[in-house]
Every structure is written in structure tokens, then in C-alpha cells.
Amino acid sequence: MTACALWGLETALVTVEVDVANGLPAFVVVGLPDAAVQEARERVRAAVRNSGYEFPLRRVTVNLAPAERRKEGTGFDLAIALGILRASGQLRTDVRALCFGELALDGALRPVRGAMPRVRHAASRGIREVVVAIENAGEAAACGVAAFGFGSLRDVVEHLDGRVRAAPSSIPPRAEEPRHQVDLAEIAGQETPKRALEIAAAGGHNLLLVGPPGTGKTMLARALPSILPPLDEEEALAASTIHSVAGLADPGHPILTARPFRAPHHTASHLALVGGGSPPRPGEISLAHCGSLFLDEVAEFSSAVLDTLREPLEERSITISRAGGAATYPALFILVAAMNPCPCGHYGDPAVECRCLPEQIERYRGRLSGPVLDRIDLRAHVPRVPYERLRDEGRERSSAVRGRVLAARERSRARTRTRVNADLTVSEVRRYCGVDAETEILLAEAVRARRLSARGYHRVLRVARTSADLAASDVVRAEDVALALLLRADP
Ligand SMILES: Nc1ncnc2c1ncn2[C@@H]1O[C@H](COP(=O)(O)OP(=O)(O)O)[C@@H](O)[C@H]1O
Ligand SMILES: [Mg+2]
Numbered sequence: 001m002t003a004c005a006l007w008g009l010e011t012a013l014v015t016v017e018v019d020v021a022n023g024l025p026a027f028v029v030v031g032l033p034d035a036a037v038q039e040a041r042e043r044v045r046a047a048v049r050n051s052g053y054e055f056p057l058r059r060v061t062v063n064l065a066p067a068e069r070r071k072e073g074t075g076f077d078l079a080i081a082l083g084i085l086r087a088s089g090q091l092r093t094d095v096r097a098l099c100f101g102e103l104a105l106d107g108a109l110r111p112v113r114g115a116m117p118r119v120r121h122a123a124s125r126g127i128r129e130v131v132v133a134i135e136n137a138g139e140a141a142a143c144g145v146a147a148f149g150f151g152s153l154r155d156v157v158e159h160l161d162g163r164v165r166a167a168p169s170s171i172p173p174r175a176e177e178p179r180h181q182v183d184l185a186e187i188a189g190q191e192t193p194k195r196a197l198e199i200a201a202a203g204g205h206n207l208l209l210v211g212p213p214g215t216g217k218t219m220l221a222r223a224l225p226s227i228l229p230p231l232d233e234e235e236a237l238a239a240s241t242i243h244s245v246a247g248l249a250d251p252g253h254p255i256l257t258a259r260p261f262r263a264p265h266h267t268a269s270h271l272a273l274v275g276g277g278s279p280p281r282p283g284e285i286s287l288a289h290c291g292s293l294f295l296d297e298v299a300e301f302s303s304a305v306l307d308t309l310r311e312p313l314e315e316r317s318i319t320i321s322r323a324g325g326a327a328t329y330p331a332l333f334i335l336v337a338a339m340n341p342c343p344c345g346h347y348g349d350p351a352v353e354c355r356c357l358p359e360q361i362e363r364y365r366g367r368l369s370g371p372v373l374d375r376i377d378l379r380a381h382v383p384r385v386p387y388e389r390l391r392d393e394g395r396e397r398s399s400a401v402r403g404r405v406l407a408a409r410e411r412s413r414a415r416t417r418t419r420v421n422a423d424l425t426v427s428e429v430r431r432y433c434g435v436d437a438e439t440e441i442l443l444a445e446a447v448r449a450r451r452l453s454a455r456g457y458h459r460v461l462r463v464a465r466t467s468a469d470l471a472a473s474d475v476v477r478a479e480d481v482a483l484a485l486l487l488r489a490d491p
Helices: 035-050 077-087 115-124 134-141 153-160 191-203 217-227 233-245 270-274 303-307 310-315 358-366 398-415 426-432 437-450 454-470 478-486
Strands: 002-007 010-021 026-030 059-065 129-133 146-150 207-210 292-295 317-322 325-330 334-339 378-381
Touching (some): 002 077, 059 077, 077 153, 115 233, 134 146, 191 398, 207 217, 217 292, 217 398, 233 325, 437 454
Parallel strands (some): 026 059, 292 334
Antiparallel strands (some): 010 059
């Protein structure tokens, strides 16, 4: 029997060898199984009996090969049970298919997390047929193999022995791109924050929105997916794989069509945000891969949790170290954070007086630590909208903005094929973000007056490059640099 091990996103085919020998009745599983795999013995024994088969009253040895690779989780149950039935002559046919799934004590077959990467790996090794739980069949079929989904061990055996002919699952259709939550045209005023959002979408820059309550910060963040380019084939596969591993794939539409937009609450645990556990699962930052991560009320998140964002913001992935090895998940997302300017929310608000003490304000803003703030290229103030503007007509729709974003990304792709402007290396910044002598003076003054670090300086140039791309300009102009500096004001 062949199953597939999953370790983070790493996969390996596992051959389940079963030997039934004379001797005192025993059931041993060897080959570096973790606790959940050891418990497979109890599940398999009960499932075999309760499906109407006999569990051999002899010495049963199961080897999971290659033995040196650690095996995790409950996905080996099905292959172990089938191996025992085959070795004891109750299953008549040799099985070539990849088989995985968890067994319930009553013999029901349950889905497991990570069906997509397992089946993709098996397909790359020439396996053309897969037997899984019904709930995993859509994910398996999406990987281009003949996928058979069943509800119980008994149904699997009847199918394999040819007594009942099941039809393979059809390839699930790609879902339509969903309607977006918020269209930019619904948001009154806020020209500068909208501009910042457009730059964020075009260059993959992180964005912080600061302003009093009720001015549209949450609306703006929720409008971001409506101006991002559609997922390409490779991105769709990568993002869908992570959802599969997290157990969040939609059985009917396992391949994502919309860029992920994840908005974890500030009470979310470290585990939920970053990922981990045993077996490890990806957290919100990886579920946001190829999309955006929205941290609303960012100052309410614990600073320990915010500090863990440093690694993914820099590396675009997260490595979770654990006993027996590390698991790495990708985490390439646009970070959008929103916060009030102070605890009461009205500092700098002409309409309502702020009641906070200066040290309270200081402490509140200090929550977003320097290293994280330093990785946010764009910081926009979101002021109260004057009454007259609330009734404005003729605001630009997201579809128009998205058109500019797509064109800007085309331009940047012509320079660096795979990366957005936010990820330009220092040498690429030197190469592609050159400015004329006059603009250089403007920059030098800003660096001195604002005490910009070298990193801050490069970030300004990357944002300026995106602004120029949006204006279809080959050169970075003075106005691009001025805008980049404006959108880097302190929160
Ligand atoms: N700029 C705006 N244009 C239109 N409606 C707005 C605007 N700002 C706020 N609103 C209205 O107020 C509600 C709250 O806005 P929200 O984005 O949650 O504000 P914030 O996050 O800044 O507190 C929205 O659902 C919307 O009805
Ligand atoms: Mg809000």
C-alpha cells in the first residue's frame, strides 16, 4: 500500500508493508511513527472488526518505509487497514492507488488535512489513482488524477475488489471570482489613503492607516482585494495548497480564485496567527499567502505577537521549529494595519477633543514596535470626512484603479520577473530607482531632517518606483519621491 507523509509542506511517499506471522497475537507499527500514528492501531483494529472483517489473531507487524522519515498524523490509517486486509486475504486485489484517510472506530473514512500536496506529490511520482474520504475527493481530483472518494473502509474494499464500481470524482470547477466586500467608490473622500492603497496593491508595499474612529479605515482595508490583480495559476495552486494543509479547502472549489484576505482578531493566539502545533498547521500569516493580512486595531495586538511578524515580513516565509525538525510555510502577503492615533481615538481630530495624556499616546503608538513599523513602507492619515464630501458623486470605481495596478505590475515585471517593487534588492533599487540631481537634493534633505536609516531611504525609493510605474513613467520623478515621503509620515 502506498500513502503519503506530510511534514510542513514537504511530502514523501510512504510504503506501508504488513507482515502477518504466526505467534502470540500482537499489533506493532514501526518506522518512526508519532503518537497519532501509534494510535492508528486502536482505530484500525476497531474499524476492521466493525466493518465486518476479521482482525488476524496473529502477530501483525506494520512497517512504514522509508523508516528514517518521521510520520505524523492520522492519514496512514486507511493504508494500514488495507495492508492488513490484503495480507490476511480479505482484500483480493493488489492496490496501486495512493490511499490515505483517517478511520473512525465504526469503520467510517474521514478526511485529513493536506490532501492536495499529498496527491500532487504522488502524481509527480507517476501515481494516477487515489482513494480518499469523500470530503478529500475534490482536492484530489483537482490535482489531475483519477480520484475516488468513499465514506467507509467497507466501500473502499468493495471498490478495490471490483464488486462495486465507483466513478471517479469529476474535476471541481473553478469558482467565479467573488464580488468584493467593498468597492472604492463607496468610500467618500480619503484621496490620499486611497492613493496609498493603490500603491500598496501595485508594488506589494505594506500599509498603515491611522485615524479617528469611523473615518473609513476598515472600509479602505477591505477594498484592497478589489484592486489586486487576479491570482495566476501558480499563485492559485500555492495558496490553495496552504488552505488544504490547514484543513480549510472548500470541497466543491478547492482551487482558490480570489486572493486570500485574512483579518485575524487582536485576541487571536500566537499559534493561530503564526502557525505551529503537532502536526504543524499554517497560521493566518500563511493563509494570507499571495493575498493580504489585515490587522485592524493593530495597537491592541500583543507586542509579542507583532514581533513575530518580523520574520515573515523580511523572509516572506515562516519557519516553525519543533521537536524532530522544522516546518516552513510561505507567507508572502501585503500587510495592512489600522489604528487610532491614541487610546481615545481623537488625537488630531478637529471635531472631538482628545482626552489622552501625552505619555498615554506615546505608549499607545509604541505598541507597534520599531522593527515592524520599519517594514511598513506606507503610512497614511485617514482624517474625518467633511459633511459635503460624504455626498460626493462620481467617485472612481475599484475596477478603474485595478486597471492601473495591473499596468503598473506589468511594468515592474518587465524589470524583475517574479518580485514586486517592495521586494527589490538594494542593488536593484540602485539600478532601477535612479533620480535626477534635483530630486537627489530633495531626498538628501529628507534623510537628514527625518533621520531616515539606510533601510528607510531604500524604502522611499521603492515606493517612488511604484508611483512612477502607476504613472507609466520610466524614470522616478521628483513628484514620485515627494509622494513617497508624504506617505511615510510618522503614525
Ligand atoms: N469615508 C467614508 N465614506 C463612506 N462611509 C464611511 C466613511 N467612513 C466611514 N463610513 C461609514 O462608517 C462605517 C464605519 O467605517 P469604518 O471603516 O469601520 O471606520 P474605521 O475603521 O475608521 O473606524 C462604515 O461602515 C461606513 O458606513
Ligand atoms: Mg475600524
